[in-house]
Amino acid sequence: MSQKHPVIAVTGSSGAGTSTVKTSFEHIFRREKLTAAVIEGDSFHRYDREAMKQAVAESEKNGNRPISHFGPEANEFEKLEALFKEYGEKGTGQKRLYLHNEEEAAPWNQKPGTFTPWSQIPAGSDLLFYEGLHGGAKSDTADAAKYVDLLVGVVPIVNLEWIQKIYRDTSARGYSAEAVTHTILRRMHDYVHYITPQFSRTHINFQRVPTVDTSNPFIAREIPTLDESMVVIRFRHPETTDFPFLLRMIHDSFMSRPNTIVVPGGKMGMAIELILTPLILDIVAKSRA
Numbered sequence: 001m002s003q004k005h006p007v008i009a010v011t012g013s014s015g016a017g018t019s020t021v022k023t024s025f026e027h028i029f030r031r032e033k034l035t036a037a038v039i040e041g042d043s044f045h046r047y048d049r050e051a052m053k054q055a056v057a058e059s060e061k062n063g064n065r066p067i068s069h070f071g072p073e074a075n076e077f078e079k080l081e082a083l084f085k086e087y088g089e090k091g092t093g094q095k096r097l098y099l100h101n102e103e104e105a106a107p108w109n110q111k112p113g114t115f116t117p118w119s120q121i122p123a124g125s126d127l128l129f130y131e132g133l134h135g136g137a138k139s140d141t142a143d144a145a146k147y148v149d150l151l152v153g154v155v156p157i158v159n160l161e162w163i164q165k166i167y168r169d170t171s172a173r174g175y176s177a178e179a180v181t182h183t184i185l186r187r188m189h190d191y192v193h194y195i196t197p198q199f200s201r202t203h204i205n206f207q208r209v210p211t212v213d214t215s216n217p218f219i220a221r222e223i224p225t226l227d228e229s230m231v232v233i234r235f236r237h238p239e240t241t242d243f244p245f246l247l248r249m250i251h252d253s254f255m256s257r258p259n260t261i262v263v264p265g266g267k268m269g270m271a272i273e274l275i276l277t278p279l280i281l282d283i284v285a286k287s288r289a
């Protein structure tokens with residue numbers, strides 16, 4: 001925990017929807033007049049795109065297990081831990097961006113698949129907001145999770161996650177469906193060892209479950225809409241959650257377990273804001289006390 005300068009992290013696999021959920025957090029920050037230092041998880045990749053291709057090829061030599069963006073070999077977990085620690089103590093640290101495509105790269109006059117230079121987080125932010133793959137990461141040599149005051153998991157069921165990943169990478173990042181499928185397969189070991197364990201460290205998980213057939217995600221060409229899905233929300237500390245309030249506020253919601261509320265997909269943004277606003281305000285109030 002970093003009480004003095006709070007660290008809030010949204011963590012999820014590639015395509016899970018963490019960038020989409022970020023919008024709900026931005027609404028909260030704007031409404032509550034909080035200045036967030038925003039950290040994009042992909043900026044903690046170890047290699048740029050060209051170097052990553054070479055590192056993957058090198059790791060695959062002699063039939064060895066390939067490295068992936070889900071695991072410690074291809075990410076700077078130690079630097080991420082150090083950033084969370086430094087920010088928690090002093091409210092400072094360094095950030096950069098990973099430029100995925102032409103649109104993101106153009107303003108920087110750089111090539112897609114490269115990093116911007118590191119720069120200092122502007123002084124005076126109220127909190128650090130991390131969004132990406134590894135907000136709750138732990139490895140043999142690093143533990144970023146222990147410095148996070150509020151860790152939120154975004155976890156569609158895996159078929160939906162893959163549909164979203166394939167859709168986004170083919171439509172916005174210029175990859176073929178076959179290339180994305182290959183990437184999903186290459187990452188599977190790291191997915192099991194470094195992505196899913198984070199969801200047992202989270203304070204709250206938002207799991208989107210489609211109510212339409214997604215049984216072959218590799219031929220699906222459309223993402224089920226919010227109205228075609230439900231969201232399962234699991235709390236690590238149900239004793240501090242006002243479930244009667246949430247059930248009253250979110251039409252058609254219900255409890256499926258004592259620590260789990262289910263809401264219609266279309267209410268996901270509202271649920272995020274209703275649940276997280278008081279938690280964020282409480283953390284910020286404690287940091288100022």
Ligand SMILES: Nc1ncnc2c1ncn2[C@@H]1O[C@H](COP(=O)(O)OP(=O)(O)OP(=O)(O)O)[C@@H](O)[C@H]1O
Pocket residue numbers: 012013014015016017018019020021132133164165167168208223224225226268
């Ligand atoms: N709740 C949702 N309903 C419908 N579509 C969604 C939802 N969440 C995400 N998507 C879609 O899924 C795709 C992936 O979402 P997003 O870019 O937010 O994922 P991500 O977790 O940030 O991925 P990455 O870490 O790889 O950048 C996008 O096309 C997005 O529009």
Ligand SMILES: O=C(CO)[C@H](O)[C@H](O)COP(=O)(O)O
Pocket residue numbers: 013014015042049069098100113133173
């Ligand atoms: O979504 C991702 C991780 O969240 C990407 O796979 C990762 O950032 C690498 O991107 P690219 O393969 O386009 O260089």
